Amino acid sequence: MKKYFIKVFGCAMNVADTERIAGWYEARGYRRTEKPREANEVVIVTCSVRQTAEDRVYGLINNLAKYKIPALPAGRQNTKYKIILTGCMLRYPLKYLKEKLPNVDEFVKISNFKFQNSNLHEHSSKVCALVPIMEGCNNFCSYCVVPYARGREVSRPFEEIVCEVEGLARRGYKEITLLGQNVNSYGKDFPPEEKRRFLNCFNDLNHCIKNLFATLLRTLHKIGGLEKISFLTSNPWDLDDNIIEAMALPKIDRYLHLPVQSGDDEILRKMNRHYTAEDYLKLVKKIRTKIPDIKIGTDIIVGFPGETEEQFQNTVQLCKKVGFVKAYVAMYSPRLQTAAYKLVDEISHKEKRRRWKILDDLINKNPAQNDKFLSYVR
């Protein structure tokens, strides 16, 4: 029997991609192995969000190349494992990747592994299933590779998601996590007639016309057997009142991941984030008024080009005001293709590290605040 091995880097979206890739192999009669040397095909799901993530991929491929030796006796087919690269590093031109990674046999865009019903394959957790609801992003934050790596927003059909979650509940899953780079804009890309279809069901055209995320949450909330619905990731400027209303439903997770990135208005503008620190604080207040027991976590970038000490301190102040339960603090790393790549990355690694530590100590040093989301650290 043929075997496959998968190594994943990066975020929860990549973990979900890994599950559908596994489903693709299982459907073709392959069996998963945890030992790459036993495999006929080795798939690497890459992350490109920071240089360190890419460096780890280069290191792994160099190691795998050393063992690219016959795995079966001579004269039989499939004597070597194939190395297949997918994920966010495929944002680079193929020619560049082929030159940089001569030991990779195939480069496959993640979009080639189409969304498929996750009831057709196993999930890495037996309790909580990851359910992608959309892919890509239209926002072009100036530091981020996602729109280049994953393309523009494409939402999965509403009924397909509902059907999938009903199936998961029937199979005994109690928790689901809805995934997308910007789940709050789920359905924004649907044509108007498709959105209008929901008018009859929900009598709520105004809400539905903007996006369908709240409608999706309300619909999934009715599915018997499900006990908890979480979602990742939300954008502050797409999180509207209708979504906040839906978030107050009892089965919706009381943890909200709401990336702020900076607490300084000028840096936020340079990051192409469409809110000010004040807007963010007002949003947090509105959410807490509606859902008093909500816990909020965030993503922050320190050392963005031009960030002064005063601007960094604005971020520290915002963090103190919000009281995040956790934060994924990243040191800025310039990424090719992004708008910020043209800016001078003049802040030293040492200084970025100092700022990183201040925020990490402030937010993450209380272990009581940590929960399952730490397993999704990039």
Ligand code: SF4
């Ligand atoms: S919203 Fe998120 S995924 Fe989209 S460009 Fe900004 S940081 Fe990247």
